[in-house]
Amino acid sequence: MYTQGLDAKTEQGAQPSPRLVTEQETALQGRFQERVDAEEKIEPRDWMPEGYRRTLVRQISQHAHSEIVGMLPEGNWITRAPTLRRKVALLAKVQDEGGHGLYLYSAAETLGVSRDELIGQLLSGKAKYSSIFNYPTPTWADIGAIGWLVDGAAIMNQVPLCRCSYGPYARAMVRICREESFHQRQGYELMLALAQGTAEQKRMAQDALNRWWWPSLMMFGPSDNQSAHSAQNMAWKIKRFSNDELRQRFVDATVPQAEFLGLTIPDPELRFNAETGHYEFGAIDWTEFNEILKGNGPCNRERIEARQKAWDDGAWVREAATAHAAKRKQRALKKAG
Amino acid sequence: MSTDLKEALFGYTLRLGDTSLVLGHRLSEWCGHAPELEEDIALTNVALDLVGHARMLLTYAGELEGKGRDEDRLAYRRDVFDYRNHLLAEQPNRDFGHTIVRQFLHDAWAVELYGRLCASTDETLAGIAAKAVKEVRYHVRHSGDWLVRLGDGTDISHAKVADALGRLWPYTGEMFERDEAEQALVAAGIVPDPAELKAAWTARVEAVLEDATLDRPADGWMQKGGRRGEHSEHLGYLLAEMQFLPRAYPDATW
Numbered sequence: 001m002y003t004q005g006l007d008a009k010t011e012q013g014a015q016p017s018p019r020l021v022t023e024q025e026t027a028l029q030g031r032f033q034e035r036v037d038a039e040e041k042i043e044p045r046d047w048m049p050e051g052y053r054r055t056l057v058r059q060i061s062q063h064a065h066s067e068i069v070g071m072l073p074e075g076n077w078i079t080r081a082p083t084l085r086r087k088v089a090l091l092a093k094v095q096d097e098g099g100h101g102l103y104l105y106s107a108a109e110t111l112g113v114s115r116d117e118l119i120g121q122l123l124s125g126k127a128k129y130s131s132i133f134n135y136p137t138p139t140w141a142d143i144g145a146i147g148w149l150v151d152g153a154a155i156m157n158q159v160p161l162c163r164c165s166y167g168p169y170a171r172a173m174v175r176i177c178r179e180e181s182f183h184q185r186q187g188y189e190l191m192l193a194l195a196q197g198t199a200e201q202k203r204m205a206q207d208a209l210n211r212w213w214w215p216s217l218m219m220f221g222p223s224d225n226q227s228a229h230s231a232q233n234m235a236w237k238i239k240r241f242s243n244d245e246l247r248q249r250f251v252d253a254t255v256p257q258a259e260f261l262g263l264t265i266p267d268p269e270l271r272f273n274a275e276t277g278h279y280e281f282g283a284i285d286w287t288e289f290n291e292i293l294k295g296n297g298p299c300n301r302e303r304i305e306a307r308q309k310a311w312d313d314g315a316w317v318r319e320a321a322t323a324h325a326a327k328r329k330q331r332a333l334k335k336a337g
Numbered sequence: 338m339s340t341d342l343k344e345a346l347f348g349y350t351l352r353l354g355d356t357s358l359v360l361g362h363r364l365s366e367w368c369g370h371a372p373e374l375e376e377d378i379a380l381t382n383v384a385l386d387l388v389g390h391a392r393m394l395l396t397y398a399g400e401l402e403g404k405g406r407d408e409d410r411l412a413y414r415r416d417v418f419d420y421r422n423h424l425l426a427e428q429p430n431r432d433f434g435h436t437i438v439r440q441f442l443h444d445a446w447a448v449e450l451y452g453r454l455c456a457s458t459d460e461t462l463a464g465i466a467a468k469a470v471k472e473v474r475y476h477v478r479h480s481g482d483w484l485v486r487l488g489d490g491t492d493i494s495h496a497k498v499a500d501a502l503g504r505l506w507p508y509t510g511e512m513f514e515r516d517e518a519e520q521a522l523v524a525a526g527i528v529p530d531p532a533e534l535k536a537a538w539t540a541r542v543e544a545v546l547e548d549a550t551l552d553r554p555a556d557g558w559m560q561k562g563g564r565r566g567e568h569s570e571h572l573g574y575l576l577a578e579m580q581f582l583p584r585a586y587p588d589a590t591w
């Protein structure tokens with residue numbers, strides 16, 4: 001589903017190498033930047049600066065982990081979807097997220113890390129995933145709110161990634177974005193059904209909007225003046241727009257949608273500025289964001305425990321598949337010999 | 338179609354629809370929790386197909402019944418004793434091996450059944466079968482391949498699927514039960530003869546069990562009751578979860 005602002009100051013390890021070792025490297029670096037500036041795609045076998053590679057591994061794997069962890073809050077309602085049509089739609093959506101995880105892990109593998117290694121980093125807590133999935137989904141309206149707001153925010157972030165300088169990532173994003181925009185429409189349509197439904201359904205929809213609005217705004221990451229790596233990532237064309245620009249775009253697109261639903265955005269300071277043509281909104285509570293990033297969100301532990309349990313419970317299955325493949329190979333060799 | 342035959346076909350379609358729904362629901366419980374990502378996607382695919390079949394079958398059952406019940410009315414507003422699924426379908430997932438055994442025993446039946454239902458004299462049922470058979474061919478290959486991998490994998494995996502096979506075998510007899518109403522459907526060329534299905538199912542199952550190095554359990558006492566609405570304790574919990582929203586908000590549309 002989504003990657004969040006990757007340039008929080010708390011994150012380490014993506015700094016480009018502070019000094020260049022050889023002249024040859026300087027030349028390679030120069031040639032690399034020229035290609036990026038000319039909007040050429042960088043492919044797995046091409047030379048790339050170590051910092052670029054590290055940044056991409058971190059961003060793509062974080063994105064992949066977000067897809068996989070993101071299956072959990074929505075998966076929470078698959079068995080309770082209120083109609084068979086909704087059940088099928090939700091199953092298909094969560095399955096799409098698994099598929100996104102799969103192509104993103106593959107894209108990360110082109111940079112020389114294995115999927116098992118990346119999953120190990122997720123389970124150990126070394127790798128991050130989008131904090132939004134550390135919020136719970138207590139009601140059915142959360143499924144609508146996630147589709148509408150979380151996927152909506154994801155699209156804002158991800159559409160520019162279709163033009164990312166790294167080829168395999170850019171190509172994965174083209175497909176992902178197509179599916180995400182379908183999910184977003186589906187989520188909005190679900191919210192619409194609730195908003196036009198009984199008083200209880202409308203209450204459910206408003207409650208979900210109240211809980212998801214601010215976390216959705218936080219998905220774009222820290223404010224530009226708090227952002228550590230933006231300039232380098234922009235120069236590398238991994239990032240095209242700043243966190244604040246994307247957040248503003250999201251607010252501008254989403255407020256009229258909430259109005260159409262007849263729901264109220266939980267921000268008393270929200271107002272339209274006719275001069276700028278943009279909505280102005282209240283201050284984001286970054287303390288909450290930072291606490292969740294540290295592991296103190298309502299569901300951080302449950303999410304990783306669920307992934308760990310699936311991994312542990314599946315160990316004997318993966319071992320059996322490997323053992324069986326080895327037996328088959330042996331038999332085939334014997335037959336051939 | 339005579340009223341009796343129509344009623345028999347309603348019962349038959351409902352059984353098939355309920356079995357698909359309950360089994361699809363069980364598989365959907367795996368979503369996000371499977372042993373590997375590829376398998377998560379594959380199990381969800383099968384769940385999607387089964388719920389898809391259930392929707393077509395329950396819609397048709399509602400039409401045959403003629404009392405204005407649509408797929409959701411049938412799925413969400415019936416209690417345990419009105420459900421007609423096979424007991425096999427409602428058995429809990431337990432572990433991946435148990436899920437695979439349950440699925441294979443079902444898929445081996447479904448592929449034989451839908452293959453024959455394509456030739457049904459009832460056009461709607463034949464149409465549903467023609468769509469479903471393409472999917473269940475994939476399902477039986479998927480569950481059969483896994484059964485072979487697990488049976489002929491490690492000692493642990495072998496022991497797990499052997500145990501599951503022993504537990505679930507007594508639920509397979511129900512798939513071939515027949516009664517007077519079904520007899521009439523067979524005579525009218527609407528549905529295949531359960532005896533013929535059983536022979537084809539047995540051959541298919543035995544071949545895969547052999548590849549999986551698993552012994553076929555003996556046909557002892559078979560658990561029955563699904564077709565009369567007599568279920569295990571598991572179905573009530575499944576329905577409580579599935580039906581929660583329409584039950585809690587009976588006036589809402591979603």
